[in-house]
Amino acid sequence: MTNPTFAPATALVHGGVRRSQFAETAEALYLTSGFVYESAEEAEATFEGTADHYQYSRFANPTLSVLETRLALLEGAEACRVTASGMAAVHAALFAGLKSGERVVASRALFGGCHWIVSTLLPKYGIETEFVDGTNLDGWAAALSRPTALVLLETPSNPMLEIIDLPAVARLAHGAGAIVVVDNVFATPLLQKPLALGADVVVYSATKHIDGQGRVLGGAVLGRKEWVEGTLHPFLRNTGGTLSPFNAWVLLKGLETLSLRVPAAERTAARIADFLAARAEVARVWYPFRADHPHERLARAQMLGGGTVVSFAVKGGKRTAFAVLNALRLIAIANNLGDAKSLATHPATTTHLKIGAAERARLGITDSVIRLSVGLEDAADLEADLGEALAAGWRERAAA
Ligand SMILES: *Cc1c(COP(=O)(O)O)cnc(C)c1O
Numbered sequence: 001m002t003n004p005t006f007a008p009a010t011a012l013v014h015g016g017v018r019r020s021q022f023a024e025t026a027e028a029l030y031l032t033s034g035f036v037y038e039s040a041e042e043a044e045a046t047f048e049g050t051a052d053h054y055q056y057s058r059f060a061n062p063t064l065s066v067l068e069t070r071l072a073l074l075e076g077a078e079a080c081r082v083t084a085s086g087m088a089a090v091h092a093a094l095f096a097g098l099k100s101g102e103r104v105v106a107s108r109a110l111f112g113g114c115h116w117i118v119s120t121l122l123p124k125y126g127i128e129t130e131f132v133d134g135t136n137l138d139g140w141a142a143a144l145s146r147p148t149a150l151v152l153l154e155t156p157s158n159p160m161l162e163i164i165d166l167p168a169v170a171r172l173a174h175g176a177g178a179i180v181v182v183d184n185v186f187a188t189p190l191l192q193k194p195l196a197l198g199a200d201v202v203v204y205s206a207t208k209h210i211d212g213q214g215r216v217l218g219g220a221v222l223g224r225k226e227w228v229e230g231t232l233h234p235f236l237r238n239t240g241g242t243l244s245p246f247n248a249w250v251l252l253k254g255l256e257t258l259s260l261r262v263p264a265a266e267r268t269a270a271r272i273a274d275f276l277a278a279r280a281e282v283a284r285v286w287y288p289f290r291a292d293h294p295h296e297r298l299a300r301a302q303m304l305g306g307g308t309v310v311s312f313a314v315k316g317g318k319r320t321a322f323a324v325l326n327a328l329r330l331i332a333i334a335n336n337l338g339d340a341k342s343l344a345t346h347p348a349t350t351t352h353l354k355i356g357a358a359e360r361a362r363l364g365i366t367d368s369v370i371r372l373s374v375g376l377e378d379a380a381d382l383e384a385d386l387g388e389a390l391a392a393g394w395r396e397r398a399a400a
Contacts, residue, residue, distance in 0.1 A: 008074055008190060009259040016069025029249040030062045059237045063245040067252050071220050074189045075202060079228035081236055082220050082248060086205020087113040088241035089219030093181050093203050094150065096235035100126030102149035107134030107164060109157035109363050112351055114183060118152065134164040135295065144176040154183040159311050159347040159371035160364050161286045163295035166302055170198025190262050191305045208338030211254040212261050216247040261376060265308040269374035273310045275383050281390040283368060286311040309337060311371045316397040318367035321346050325370065327392035330377065330385040337373035342382055344372045
């Protein structure tokens with residue numbers, strides 16, 4: 001069931017399955033903290049590493065193993081470890097191998113928690129960090145003209161959906177001696193394969209499309225076997241950012257439908273981007289596969305689809321954007337994404353509040369911007385909801 005030549009849809013349903021003696025159809029849920037040994041000798045052999053036996057669920061668990069195998073098959077990675085959340089995955093991917101005195105270069109347009117780790121946490125441990133504009137290759141080249149241990153980037157970025165040239169940045173990073181860690185949440189494992197484009201490590205918040213139904217938190221780190229087993233695994237097993245077997249089981253159920261959900265949401269997202277761009281109340285739309293996206297060619301070169309998130313700016317400021325959000329009936333105001341339910345948020349006052357006005361200005365996150373995570377509803381129903389909300393925002397602006 002782990003044949004690497006299976007197409008994604010097949011691997012997502014069967015990948016990694018290891019049936020117990022009861023021959024269950026669905027993946028077994030091993031909700032256990034520990035495992036018993038036949039004898040003291042078997043326990044000793046297990047701890048010596050000469051017996052193949054589970055020890056403790058902080059180290060490894062059969063339900064987590066199935067999820068890790070399935071994710072590795074999907075990604076085309078040699079190995080995977082899953083974690084309690086996406087931030088546990090990013091934290092582990094960075095801290096597992098970094099040492100004080102080393103240097104990290106990151107794209108500025110990062111998820112809030114990742115931005116905080118780079119700007120605030122790493123420097124506390126004597127790790128020098130520098131942010132660059134991820135879309136500016138000269139900026140990357142300048143920052144990577146000095147020896148660097150690790151590069152962290154996110155493409156497409158949240159919420160402005162900037163696209164970073166993965167092969168070009170990977171070349172520069174490797175020239176500086178750095179490993180390249182890509183946060184691939186917005187592209188999903190189906191629409192972009194960072195390892196094939198030069199990255200060394202891929203991280204996910206499985207909370208997003210992999211669960212896809214807003215139920216559990218989870219994360220994953222994927223890369224070469226030697227790094228995952230030799231560097232990442234000892235860090236994870238001794239620091240404890242372990243995923244619950246129950247959450248792993250929920251994520252396995254999520255993966256079974258990923259190849260149906262992501263293309264469906266993406267088709268609707270592309271249609272809604274066009275719908276929004278044609279509306280008089282909308283100043284601008286950002287969607288990676290639209291002809292007016294500044295990096296459309298690059299997006300099409302390194303992604304298989306434009307993704308499930310659309311950002312747009314209303315004509316007007318915060319009051320208008322709030323009026324639009326408050327008038328939505330079907331689409332919920334929520335800062336999560338990658339859910340079956342369509343969710344809208346005002347990044348400047350929620351997800352990107354803490355980075356401050358100056359950093360928001362640098363990233364182009366104005367008070368007019370709304371981020372829309374497109375779900376699985378009927379496209380016409382979503383358009384009707386957005387149309388009425390935009391009209392309400394327009395009336396608010398006219399009255400102001
Ligand atoms: C949500 C998210 C994270 C963090 O994941 P959690 O599961 O919330 O910890 C990291 N990066 C990106 C791009 C995300 O969207």
